[in-house]
Amino acid sequence: MKLQHTLGGLEGLGPVWTETRVFVEEWEKGIFGIHTAMMALSPQLPLPETSSVFKTVWTWADLRKGAESMNPFDYFKYRYYEKWLGGISGYFVANGYITADELEAKTAEYLTDPDKPLPEGGAPEIDARIVQYLVDGDSPKRDVDPKPAFAVGDTVLIKNVPTVEHTRLPGFLRNKTGVVTEVYPGAYVYLTDTGADGIGDAIEKAMPVYCVKFDPADLWPGNAESNFSLYADLYAAYVAEPVPAAAAA
Known part of the structure; x- marks a missing residue:
C-alpha cells in the first residue's frame, strides 16, 4: 500500500476499471492456484510435513510486497494477476528456487511452443495439506x-x-x-x-x-x-x- 495504493482524495486520475469477473483469462486461475499452494505449504502453519521443496514463509503480505515494489508507473500498466505473477516470480528467484536466467529460458521455451505439456509434480500428502489449508483457513486472529x-x-x-x-x-x-x-x-x-x-x-x-x-x-x-x-x-x-x-x- 505504497504510492499507488494511497490515492484517497486525489482527482483527475482517469476512468475507473469496473471489471467484475474474478478471472478474466484462463491462465489467471493457475496463478491463483500457485499462490494458494504456497500459502498452504508455508512452514509457519501447524500442518503435517510434506515432501515439498517449498520451505520458506509465504503470506498475503509477501504477495503484496512483490507488486508494491514495482515502479508505480509500471504498476498501473499491468493487470491484477500479472502483478501477482511478477511478485511470485521475483520471490522464487530471491529465495533460490530458480535463477533469473532459468526463468527467462523456461519462459522463452513455452512462448515458442505454448502447447508443450507442463511438467508433472506434486504428491498425495502435498495435495492433502493444501486441501486441509483450504478447509481450516488462515485467520490473523x-x-x-x-x-x-x-x-x-x-x-x-x-x-x-x-x-x-x-x-x-x-x-x-x-x-x-x-x-x-x-x-x-x-x-x-x-x-x-x-x-x-x-x-x-x-x-x-x-x-x-x-x-x-x-x-x-x-x-x-x-x-x-x-x-x-x-x-x-x-x-x-x-x-x-x-x-x-x-x-x-
Missing part, C-alpha cells in the same frame, strides 16, 4: 489478551510509520486524528515476516485492532462532503498516544 492501550471514545493520532516493504495504513490517514469507536476482541497478527512499517519480525506479534472514525473535512480540507464519517480498522502499531481533550478540541 489469535486467542490472547493484548490489553488495549485505548478505549472507545479516545481521540488518537495516527502515526506516520516508515513504509519499508509493505503497509496496511492508507496515506491519507497519516498524521490525522480520529476517535476510537470500537476495540475488537482478541489480537491480530500482521501476517508479514519482515520489513513492514518498521515493525520487524512480526509474523506472530499479535496486537489489538481499533475501529477509528475520521471527519472527512479533516482528511481533505475544503474538498469533502458533509454529513458522513470515514471509518478505518487500524492495527495498534499505527495508533499513537491518545490526544488530550483540550488539544483535540
Whole structure:
C-alpha cells in the first residue's frame, strides 16, 4: 500500500476499471492456484510435513510486497494477476528456487511452443495439506489478551510509520486524528515476516485492532462532503498516544 495504493482524495486520475469477473483469462486461475499452494505449504502453519521443496514463509503480505515494489508507473500498466505473477516470480528467484536466467529460458521455451505439456509434480500428502489449508483457513486472529492501550471514545493520532516493504495504513490517514469507536476482541497478527512499517519480525506479534472514525473535512480540507464519517480498522502499531481533550478540541 505504497504510492499507488494511497490515492484517497486525489482527482483527475482517469476512468475507473469496473471489471467484475474474478478471472478474466484462463491462465489467471493457475496463478491463483500457485499462490494458494504456497500459502498452504508455508512452514509457519501447524500442518503435517510434506515432501515439498517449498520451505520458506509465504503470506498475503509477501504477495503484496512483490507488486508494491514495482515502479508505480509500471504498476498501473499491468493487470491484477500479472502483478501477482511478477511478485511470485521475483520471490522464487530471491529465495533460490530458480535463477533469473532459468526463468527467462523456461519462459522463452513455452512462448515458442505454448502447447508443450507442463511438467508433472506434486504428491498425495502435498495435495492433502493444501486441501486441509483450504478447509481450516488462515485467520490473523489469535486467542490472547493484548490489553488495549485505548478505549472507545479516545481521540488518537495516527502515526506516520516508515513504509519499508509493505503497509496496511492508507496515506491519507497519516498524521490525522480520529476517535476510537470500537476495540475488537482478541489480537491480530500482521501476517508479514519482515520489513513492514518498521515493525520487524512480526509474523506472530499479535496486537489489538481499533475501529477509528475520521471527519472527512479533516482528511481533505475544503474538498469533502458533509454529513458522513470515514471509518478505518487500524492495527495498534499505527495508533499513537491518545490526544488530550483540550488539544483535540
